[in-house]
Amino acid sequence: MDLTDIRREYTKGGLRRDDLPKEPLVLFNKWLQQAVDANLPDPTAMTIATVNADGQPFQRIVLLKDLDDDGFIFYTNLGSRKAEQLNINNKISLHFPWHILERQVHVTGHVEQLSTLEVMKYFSSRPKESQIAAWASKQSSRLSARQALEGKFFELKQKFSAGEVPLPSFWGGYRVKFDTIEFWQGGKHRLHDRFIYLRNDDNQWDIERLAP
Structure with missing residues (x-):
């Protein structure tokens, strides 16, 4: 294959x-809504990049679950590789690849762990099977076979069949406090448009155009 x-x-x-606009989240929310309206598969999917103690980068896809002026929110197992690295x-770093719309958004910043109340509120809104899956999976640990994971899931499903699923102590979430947001729009002849918002010392936004 060539x-x-x-x-x-x-x-x-x-x-x-x-x-x-002056504020980057105004444009981000507009683009996200357009991705949803275009029926893109998983419009809230984002690649997140973290770095381990040796400086080795790792990437994986998670779902954006909330967004406000304070940051981008996602949830995960606090024993996972990403959590250990954070x-x-x-x-x-976050990356939203909206290929069909010929758009990308890249975010950099740092994370703050969410409060138990914030995590509980979201966890209780999840489908019960997803809640049980959070208990069943020791994320990023090695498995002898898929059957071991499925067996644990069905064991817990039976255990919690008669009542609510409690919040696991090892399950939580993060808020990404962002310092830069870059917007990329594809252009003819590879003359793409790139603009980056950078937070300045006055907590305002400077906007710069970048070469494609």
């Missing part, structure tokens, strides 16, 4: 300086 000839032209339109280095 990969060198796999390419396409980006024709969805550009992004101009006059299109940019305990060592709380800096993080």
